[in-house]
Amino acid sequence: MKSLNKNFTAVLFFVIMQAGHSQLSAATGEGYDLDKIMRTMLIITLLFIAFVIWLAIVYSEKNDLNGDNFKRPLKAIKNYMMRLTPLEKEQELLLDHDFDGIKELDNKIPPWFNFLFYGTIIWGIIYLVVFHVLGTGQTQSVEYSEEINQAAIERQILIKTGAFLNEETVVELKDAVALSEGKEIFSKNCVTCHAADGGGIVGPNLTDDYWIHGGGIKNIFTTIKYGVPAKGMISWQTQLDPKKIQAVASYVISLHGTKPANPKAPEGTLYVPPVKQDSAKTL
Amino acid sequence: MQAEKFSYDNQIVKQFMIAALVFAAVGMLVGLIIAIQLYLPDLNLGIPYTSFGRLRPLHTNAVIFAFVGNIIFAGVYYSLQRVVKARMWNDKLSQFHFWGWQFIILSAAVTLLLGITTSKEYAELEWPIDIMIAIVWLAFGANMFGTIIKRREKHMYVAVWFYIATFVTITVLHVVNSLELPVSLFKSYSLYAGVQDALVQWWYGHNAVAFFLTTPYLGLMYYFLPKAANRPVYSYRLSILHFWALIFLYIWAGPHHLLYSALPDWAQSLGTVFSIMLIAPSWGGMLNGLLTLRGAWDRVRDNPVLKFMVVAVTAYGMATFEGPMLSLKSVNAISHFTDWTIAHVHVGALGWNGMLSFGILYWLVPKMWGTELYSKKSANFHFWISTLGIVFYAVPMYWSGVAQALMWKQFTQLGVLQYPNFLETTLQIIPMYIIRSFGGLLYFSGLLLMFHNLLMTAKNGKFIKDEETEAVPYDREADKLQRGLIHRWLEKRPVKFALLSAVVILIGGLVEIVPTFLIKSNIPTIAAVKPYSPLELQGRDIYIREGCVSCHSQLIRPFRSETERYGEYSKAGEYVYDHPFLWGSKRTGPDLMREGGKYSNLWHYLHLEDPRQMSPGSIMPRYAWLLENQLDTTTTASKIKAMRTLGVPYENGYENFANRDLSKQAALITEDLRKSGAPAEADKEIIALIAYLQRLGTDIKVNKAGGK
Numbered sequence: 001m002k003s004l005n006k007n008f009t010a011v012l013f014f015v016i017m018q019a020g021h022s023q024l025s026a027a028t029g030e031g032y033d034l035d036k037i038m039r040t041m042l043i044i045t046l047l048f049i050a051f052v053i054w055l056a057i058v059y060s061e062k063n064d065l066n067g068d069n070f071k072r073p074l075k076a077i078k079n080y081m082m083r084l085t086p087l088e089k090e091q092e093l094l095l096d097h098d099f100d101g102i103k104e105l106d107n108k109i110p111p112w113f114n115f116l117f118y119g120t121i122i123w124g125i126i127y128l129v130v131f132h133v134l135g136t137g138q139t140q141s142v143e144y145s146e147e148i149n150q151a152a153i154e155r156q157i158l159i160k161t162g163a164f165l166n167e168e169t170v171v172e173l174k175d176a177v178a179l180s181e182g183k184e185i186f187s188k189n190c191v192t193c194h195a196a197d198g199g200g201i202v203g204p205n206l207t208d209d210y211w212i213h214g215g216g217i218k219n220i221f222t223t224i225k226y227g228v229p230a231k232g233m234i235s236w237q238t239q240l241d242p243k244k245i246q247a248v249a250s251y252v253i254s255l256h257g258t259k260p261a262n263p264k265a266p267e268g269t270l271y272v273p274p275v276k277q278d279s280a281k282t283l
Numbered sequence: 284m285q286a287e288k289f290s291y292d293n294q295i296v297k298q299f300m301i302a303a304l305v306f307a308a309v310g311m312l313v314g315l316i317i318a319i320q321l322y323l324p325d326l327n328l329g330i331p332y333t334s335f336g337r338l339r340p341l342h343t344n345a346v347i348f349a350f351v352g353n354i355i356f357a358g359v360y361y362s363l364q365r366v367v368k369a370r371m372w373n374d375k376l377s378q379f380h381f382w383g384w385q386f387i388i389l390s391a392a393v394t395l396l397l398g399i400t401t402s403k404e405y406a407e408l409e410w411p412i413d414i415m416i417a418i419v420w421l422a423f424g425a426n427m428f429g430t431i432i433k434r435r436e437k438h439m440y441v442a443v444w445f446y447i448a449t450f451v452t453i454t455v456l457h458v459v460n461s462l463e464l465p466v467s468l469f470k471s472y473s474l475y476a477g478v479q480d481a482l483v484q485w486w487y488g489h490n491a492v493a494f495f496l497t498t499p500y501l502g503l504m505y506y507f508l509p510k511a512a513n514r515p516v517y518s519y520r521l522s523i524l525h526f527w528a529l530i531f532l533y534i535w536a537g538p539h540h541l542l543y544s545a546l547p548d549w550a551q552s553l554g555t556v557f558s559i560m561l562i563a564p565s566w567g568g569m570l571n572g573l574l575t576l577r578g579a580w581d582r583v584r585d586n587p588v589l590k591f592m593v594v595a596v597t598a599y600g601m602a603t604f605e606g607p608m609l610s611l612k613s614v615n616a617i618s619h620f621t622d623w624t625i626a627h628v629h630v631g632a633l634g635w636n637g638m639l640s641f642g643i644l645y646w647l648v649p650k651m652w653g654t655e656l657y658s659k660k661s662a663n664f665h666f667w668i669s670t671l672g673i674v675f676y677a678v679p680m681y682w683s684g685v686a687q688a689l690m691w692k693q694f695t696q697l698g699v700l701q702y703p704n705f706l707e708t709t710l711q712i713i714p715m716y717i718i719r720s721f722g723g724l725l726y727f728s729g730l731l732l733m734f735h736n737l738l739m740t741a742k743n744g745k746f747i748k749d750e751e752t753e754a755v756p757y758d759r760e761a762d763k764l765q766r767g768l769i770h771r772w773l774e775k776r777p778v779k780f781a782l783l784s785a786v787v788i789l790i791g792g793l794v795e796i797v798p799t800f801l802i803k804s805n806i807p808t809i810a811a812v813k814p815y816s817p818l819e820l821q822g823r824d825i826y827i828r829e830g831c832v833s834c835h836s837q838l839i840r841p842f843r844s845e846t847e848r849y850g851e852y853s854k855a856g857e858y859v860y861d862h863p864f865l866w867g868s869k870r871t872g873p874d875l876m877r878e879g880g881k882y883s884n885l886w887h888y889l890h891l892e893d894p895r896q897m898s899p900g901s902i903m904p905r906y907a908w909l910l911e912n913q914l915d916t917t918t919t920a921s922k923i924k925a926m927r928t929l930g931v932p933y934e935n936g937y938e939n940f941a942n943r944d945l946s947k948q949a950a951l952i953t954e955d956l957r958k959s960g961a962p963a964e965a966d967k968e969i970i971a972l973i974a975y976l977q978r979l980g981t982d983i984k985v986n987k988a989g990g991k
Contacts, residue, residue, distance in 0.1 A: 036689075037685070037686060037689045040685060041682055041685065041686065044678070044681050044682065044685070045678060045682070048674060048677070048678045051674070052671075052674060055594075055670065084577075087577060087578045090515075090578075094515060095519055097438070097440075097519065099365075099366040099436065099440040099442075100362075100365040100366050100368075100506075100510075101510070102366070102440065102506070102509045102510065102515070102516065103509075103515035103516070104441075104515055104516045104518075104519040104522075105515045105516065105517055105518060105519065106518070106519055106520065107517050107518035107519075107520075107521070107574075108518070108520075109518060109520060109521045109524060110570065113521070113563060113566070113567065113570060116562060116563045116566070117524075117528070117560075117563035117564070120559050120560045120562055120563060121560055123556075123559060124556035124557070124559055124560050127552065127555065127556050127559075128552060128553075128556055131548070131552050132548075132549055132552060139548045140543055140548065140551075140612075140841050141841060143841070144841035144842065144843070144846075144852065147842070147843045148843055148846075151698055151843055154698055155698055158697060158698065163697060164697065188704075189704070192896075192897050192898065192899070193886070193897075202883065202885050202886060202889070202959065229880045229881065230880075231883065232882055232883025232884075232885065232886055234881055234882065236703075237699070238699060238700055238703060238847040238848065239699065239700060239703025239704065240699065240703070241695060241697040241698075241699045242697075243697075
């Protein structure tokens with residue numbers, strides 16, 4: 001009987017492990033935060049440590065898994081679910097099969113196995129009915145449009161509260177904090193094409209007076225936000241939130257007049273900043 | 284009746300065993316190398332033949348068809364003879380099977396390294412090899428059935444049922460999935476396109492796991508486990524129930540590889556539902572295995588053979604529970620395309636297939652050489668080092684899979700992606716890749732330890748080439764079908780048994796595949812989607828040759844986190860000219876479905892030359908040879924013709940002008956590159972690949988905001 005406890009520990013282990021998985025699935029509906037990630041990771045790791053410990057216990061020479069009192073109620077359930085025939089009576093179940101010395105017993109299929117088997121079949125039928133007969137389950141396209149609608153609603157709220165800048169409302173930032181944030185974003189995302197000092201590689205030189213798509217905060221903001229795919233400038237609006245685009249655009253303006261190591265020749269047209277703060281747009 | 288004297292053929296078993304061991308070493312070593320390449324991309328030494336995209340299919344094919352395949356044949360040839368009490372039907376056929384299979388493996392190794400591939404996972408081999416596989420496989424089947432038919436045992440043992448189901452199903456799967464139109468001796472296009480190709484491929488791919496890695500191994504378990512434990516099989520009726528349930532249900536579950544894809548919803552749901560229903564039949568095998576050990580557990584502790592088998596069966600139970608869970612949409616939304624899948628398959632491969640193989644070998648070699656195992660201590664050490672290896676492999680992969688998936692999906696409070704740069708999520712999980720390769724190294728060293736142990740065992744003994752035995756012939760008097768003993772009746776009729784298995788496994792495939800091909804509404808057409816230009820078609824074939832699909836998907840799932848990152852989600856109608864489909868199953872790099880127009884030609888040129896020029900820290904290999912290699916345009920006409928035969932609407936006679944268009948497009952791209960300062964030449968392969976990449980997903984690219 002000792003051995004069966006081990007089987008059960010094994011089965012139990014799988015169940016616990018899978019409980020960890022289902023926790024993850026519960027998390028899919030909402031946003032993720034690192035806390036949640038860490039917790040899940042921790043659970044999975046602990047479970048694997050438990051697995052190794054379990055192996056060690058099972059295979060150690062002096063293990064004693066007989067905590068009889070503690071296990072009595074569990075045993076009752078187990079007996080019911082397993083319907084095991086005691087080993088002594090095994091001979092009665094022996095079939096007359098003999099294949100190269102391998103015999104077969106006529107043990108009943110454990111009831112828990114049948115519950116599981118027929119249970120999953122019923123679950124399967126319900127699943128198909130819900131999704132494809134009643135239509136109450138969400139198909140993937142419905143799920144998607146709901147997700148998008150929800151995001152659009154949240155976006156509207158952000159725009160109303162002013163958290164969301166756009167190319168009309170953006171202004172140039174000149175404070176050191178914003179510029180250093182801009183510099184950080186620049187070195188993370190822009191240097192591969194525009195060089196660390198803005199002198200340009202694949203992309204144009206950002207330090208001179210010439211601009212292909214217009215200078216000034218509003219034009220630069222627009223160029224970064226939507227990109228110019230035809231010229232290889234990608235759109236950043238899904239990668240950088242508007243405040244970050246504002247910061248990096250301001251940083252780019254601050255590069256004006258610096259002396260890069262290998263400046264690319266000017267491209268585009270001369271940009272003269274408007275004298276007054278009116279809405280005149282160059283280009 | 285008088286007992287007849289005859290002998291069992293051990294020679295063929297020995298041959299398959301040796302081949303299995305050799306290819307186990309090769310397959311796992313290649314696995315280890317590519318695991319390391321994931322953090323040291325320059326480990327390919329800058330040559331095409333050792334780049335990740337080509338080694339990855341070599342690894343999977345070597346471990347599945349060379350290592351596991353040869354173990355299956357060794358085990359089947361050993362156990363089948365004994366449970367039916369007959370020598371193999373034809374020794375020459377056995378030898379043909381052996382040498383044919385090894386020749387296939389060697390051709391596979393050579394062609395895959397040369398980039399000759401269909402790109403369909405676990406079915407990468409090109410059409411001439413596919414034909415060889417079919418012939419050798421049928422020879423194996425003929426030999427097996429010949430042996431069963433001239434058996435001296437009345438009934439077929441449960442192991443034999445599994446062998447029969449394996450043979451029948453693999454035949455069907457291999458033939459249907461390999462239907463392809465040859466363009467040249469080493470190039471063909473899948474008969475199916477896009478969604479249909481994906482469905483057929485994953486019907487095959489999933490059931491390659493089911494009927495190559497699972498059912499034959501269950502057969503082996505049913506022979507070697509009771510033999511090694513010297514215990515009766517726990518429940519005969521459980522054997523019957525779980526066998527038929529398993530083979531019937533397994534075949535339906537393929538679409539769970541395509542959840543949230545462009546596959547019709549109903550087919551996806553069938554994949555989910557049948558996967559869940561598979562839990563119990565799979566566990567039936569585990570149960571019968573573990574309960575057979577009742578009363579023998581004290582022996583497990585000091586018998587390395589049983590230890591290996593217990594962990595194998597346990598790993599089987601884990602993997603077959605995890606699989607159905609991964610088929611639930613909510614879990615799949617996270618796990619798909621990540622290292623979680625890698626962890627899952629390796630629990631199955633290293634745990635179930637590997638450990639069971641080791642157990643069998645440690646039992647079989649002493650038997651066949653008439654001696655004791657050379658060192659029990661070494662075998663025990665092997666057991667622990669491989670168990671530890673699996674843990675060191677799987678835990679980091681689960682961790683990195685979940686972590687990366689959550690980073691992909693994370694939005695900031697302002698509603699933009701928290702980690703918009705894909706590379707950022709890759710760099711986070713590099714430490715996990717390092718630990719994983721350590722796990723692989725442990726497992727691999729265990730294998731070497733086993734080599735030594737088995738070799739010494741064989742040296743100490745004397746190989747028994749033909750094992751003499753005797754048995755009473757089977758008296759074939761007619762017997763009637765009795766109520767309550769239907770299955771007993773069937774066990775005496777191998778051909779009827781095989782036919783019934785064939786019917787059982789065909790149902791699921793037909794129900795899913797036929798409607799997807801016949802009902803138009805399943806693949807809504809899109810007028811804007813046009814065939815590839817000749818240059819793009821050539822570029823696509825380079826993409827296939829280099830195995831880009833190993834790391835880059837072309838399938839954007841309908842999640843906001845994916846459409847924000849990659850653009851509009853993928854529609855079935857976009858793939859109608861894709862022979863073969865290139866959806867991929869893993870995103871080691873970002874999705875490329877809508878790569879077209881995202882970056883400049885120059886960006887691609889420099890990025891392919893050395894990815895780290897454009898993306899510092901990238902783990903993609905360099906493809907510098909694309910800048911040197913001349914594009915082979917002699918194949919253009921035959922490729923266009925082949926595509927037209929498959930239904931791609933190129934005008935009649937277009938093949939005669941295709942190369943003119945190809946040059947024109949190449950000249951345009953080259954001019955643009957040269958203007959930006961790259962020393963590009965129009966006749967190089969890289970121009971074709973750039974043309975293809977710039978085309979990707981642009982047919983229905985609607986809004987500029989959709990781009991990255």
